Amino acid sequence: MTDKATIEARVPRKGLQSGALREYTIVGKVKPGHEKAVRDALTSHLTDPRRADVEILKKVGIHTALHALFDNDTRLVATVWFENDFDKYFDDVMTIIGVDLYESWLQHLEGFPEKGLLGGLSGQAGIEFGKNWLAQNEAEVLSFRLSFPPMTIAEQEKTQRLVKAFQKVLDHPDAEQALKHPALKPLLEEAAD
């Protein structure tokens, strides 16, 4: 089930929400002659350790970041799925991820401000400008449906640890005996496959 995100804004937000997860999508035209530059910027995470660091994405609650070029690299779509409020965490995103990482690909899109993502403003004023510019350039996503209730990053990490631990338990020669205890019945029911 999708709900329109109730994120307050100086510019109305379009992003949709499904449970704990929100989406944000930009569609833009690549400036003529900038096709290679934008492609290089968006694949730099394959070679640049700073850009490859997914811990930074986790730090600001980004689950998924997808960027694609189409129509012979003349158009770009970028979509981000994240678990925090876009407005509220935007200062954190800009401070932790860094404005330069966004500018590295955004600057190749038509309509990108001449003075850069922060509009030539510094500090908090720049962040407010960037926030509103991005909001103004959102595409209207009509449907954002997840087949499974989304978990936060912290919940997913806990779940993974639990599954791994459970498999280790099952591999123990005494597992069957141990799981016969009434308190462990719910785990025994998951042990067969």
Next chain:
Amino acid sequence: MLELADIQSGALHPRPSPYVGCYILIRIDDRRAGRELLKRLIPALAPATDPAHAGQEAWVSAALTYQGLKALGVPQDSLDSFPPEFQQGMAARATQLRDTGENAPEHWEKPFGTPDIHVAISALSPDKARLEAVLARAREAYEKTLGITAIWRLDCYALPTEAEHFGFRDGMSHPAIEGSGIPGTNSREPPLKAGEFLLGYLDEVGGLPLMPQPEVLGRNGTYVVFRKLHQRVAAFRQYLKANSSSSEEEELLAAKMMGRWRSGAPLALSPTKDDPALGANPQRSNDFLFKEEDPKGLKTPLGSHIRRMNPRDSEVSGAVRLHRMIRRGTSYGPPLPPGVLEDDGVDRGLAFIFAGTNLRRQFEFVQSEWMNDSSFFGPQGESDPIAGLGGKTGQFTIPTQPIRRRLRDLPQFVVTRGGEYFFAPGLRALRWLADLDT
């Protein structure tokens, strides 16, 4: 360098301890009268260079709401330069602040939630005699001027135990502010940029905070949040009792919810039993971090009050230094006698005060994202067990070895009875306001 002589002392200095004080809210009915009020008030205000003002030993501060600035006749383009949340006022921000249900503005005590709050004066002093002396002066300013009306007053005083009403020692944690000369209480936390608390100086984002115009009005000012928070002391005591089988267990449970023992000793430094000497020692009681020694929250639960309000170096979503707060709470109302478990119907609680340069990024962010949700550090659905709304799940997880403890059916212990956003100008700005000729 901070212009300490221009900054109101309350923005920087911790309150006296013990203290007596009061808050007065004033409505301006005539702009000239409002300006006259400021003219009379200014000499009573303590600059940060001299907090115990000229031997009076009283801390007097003044602040104005958006409606108050408007009532004074501040020009529209200047009014428009204030942040939207300040312009809207706290009641209009109820959704952002999660002031819903019992906390919703329609249930607030008047005049909160109305446009009548224009000026706030706060006076704090170590004792009643000195408070009366300074109040007499302030009273001269507002009682003798026609065209302004005092519309609300709240008296506050430190409880005999120097604790707030749930029994916890309070007022022990504040950050060091670069250039202020005022040390913080945590030696491991680098000083925060002055611009987090005062307009006109660089902030943690790396630039100047958004400042209202003209510069003479904005510079050296700060925003102040005031909230009257009713505390359900009987309910809190009942909950501790119902979930414990001895008074020692009650104390530990209370400590796990707060993150400190009631003496003020932090669980981080004293995880299994209380240490009142530590709690009473301001140099030590706040001198700790979380990440290396307690990543899972086995000492200080990740969802406990102090760890939510200031995660320090914990692994959380977001940049903690962008969301630090200066808090200046004072208690109001008589204590519920020890051992009493039935509510006596008396209003008691906390006059919560925050000061900072970005209402949205500092106060509103912590209130909505870190107080009333838990996804920033863990599973969804839990909220602050002391000050939160009970959360979607009503549960509070206490990481414990070997098996975690999970409390359920957590009631709401704190109810918002009203609040407002204020701007506390520098002294030069106050003179500019007093000299307006519109």
